[in-house]
Amino acid sequence: MAKLQKLLEGYIWVDEIANQVVVELKKTSDILEEVHNRFFESYGISNTKFNVLVILYKGPSEGMILSEIGELMLVTKGNITGLIDRLEKQGYVKRIRDEIDRRKVTALMTEEGNLFTKQVIDDYREWTKKILLHLETEEKSLLIQLLKKLQNGIVHSSL
Amino acid sequence: MAKLQKLLEGYIWVDEIANQVVVELKKTSDILEEVHNRFFESYGISNTKFNVLVILYKGPSEGMILSEIGELMLVTKGNITGLIDRLEKQGYVKRIRDEIDRRKVTALMTEEGNLFTKQVIDDYREWTKKILLHLETEEKSLLIQLLKKLQNGIVHSSL
């Protein structure tokens, strides 16, 4: 498809202004984002909605307080409100007001949401294997190693 | 800062469901996005606005048609309209209606936009060097090589 092919070509402007590493990292990010979007769109959700669903799926059966979810996902309170609104509209999640501390709202997964999430997790696991099939095992471990060093360097040079 | 540190830790849910490579790639993307956001925010622009500015800066002095910019950036027409609106409001760009083909609108950089963009490009170049200072030269070229192979594999397995 055209968009992925173009993403592979890269950006005209970065050639002259940035380190080749940053160029390739940004291209990789963009490609990864694009294929993730396509994967999750085929299930009628977004990557972010998937994150919420998996957190609830892996979390306690009593559900989780909205602010707990927000902290795990590193997104703001207002954003969680909107995400839960839309997941509730899709029937995957419901809200329960805490009767002891009436400020708190628990997000609880519905039966439908549970089955749906289980399926998407399974398919996602298979999908990630598929898109990495062309890399050798040594290449994978080398890449992991390099990426971790890179992450640490970037974070510590930006604090 | 808290957010970057947390991004380094990774996502609780991916440990069990995805290949470690995808995990580290997503972490790297998130960290890179976060530090880019912070860099560009300090200039009062976004990464996307910077892309528009650089395209105009490097482009012909007569300016460029909105749809040309959109094609280079891989974003939709409506998005370009909004981006040019906001850059115009900031005084970095102005619109000129094409008198020959009256459907077309040219985005032209102002003198202020030109000086501003030149400065940000210079600073960005220095900044990318800074955040990659901890990587050895061989590590950088190895990373580039692996990322290119990865990109190709992902794109071709997704077509």
Place this chain on the structure above:
DNA sequence: ATTAAATAGTTTATATGTATACTATATATA
């Protein structure tokens, strides 16, 4: 030449994200 189709840009609806103000409730302090 008149009509149909393509093109360029804007507008609108929706999703996603932040920051900030606001409401309600709970906790700490004086």
Place this chain on the structure above:
DNA sequence: TATATATAGTATACATATAAACTATTTAAT
């Protein structure tokens, strides 16, 4: 106890993104 502060969630304003409908204009086709 009364007041101040902190906390939880929602509402609002804005930036960013897409898709789809719409307007205006140009080009192609009959």
